[in-house]
Amino acid sequence: MNMQALEMHKKSPEKLRGWCIYWLVLATFTVFERITDAFLFFLPLYHEAKVAFVVYLWHPKSQGALYIYDKFVAPTLSKHEGLIDRKIEETQAKVGDVIFSYSKMAYAYVQKMTLQLLQSLPTAQAAMHAQQQGGAQAASEPVNPIKKEPVATEAK
Helix, strand or coil: CHHHHHHHCCCCCHHHHHHHHHHHHHHHHHHHHHHHHHHHCCCCCHHHHHHHHHHHHHCCCCCHHHHHHHHHHHHHHHHCHHHHHHHHHHHHHHHHHHHHHHHHHHHHHHHHHHHHHHHHHHHHHHHHHHHHHHHHHCCCCCEECCCCEECCCCCC
16 A cells, blocks of 8 residues: 555655655565574574665665665565455455454353343342341341351450
8 A cells, every 4th residue: 555655656755755765765674584483593794794784775865665665575575465355355354254253252241231131120129128128127136248147256
């Protein structure tokens, strides 16, 4: 999409286009970096070379990102543009399906829990009413909350 925006708006300011290209090339580099790190991490000065490459990409004198974009990234993306767009659409459809199915499951769960809560209300109200009536008779006696029986008090 970034490439399409760049190619459709070639009349946009060059600095904006340059930074968009930089970020596109850097994102591509990051993808390949994940793969190469697994195999080349042990080479001497490997990490320093990666830093130097990133500096090469953004430095105004070298404009490495523009060179790499024009020579490698743009032709590759143009060649596979249809496939990339199809994969993006398929992924969006799959994500939409997953979100829909999980939202249905969440709705069913909330509905079930609400129904259980509503069914337990009359029982809970009756228990509270019985406790209030029984509590008025034994209000002077302390009650153990775990065993629900009067607590023995010492006579003074």
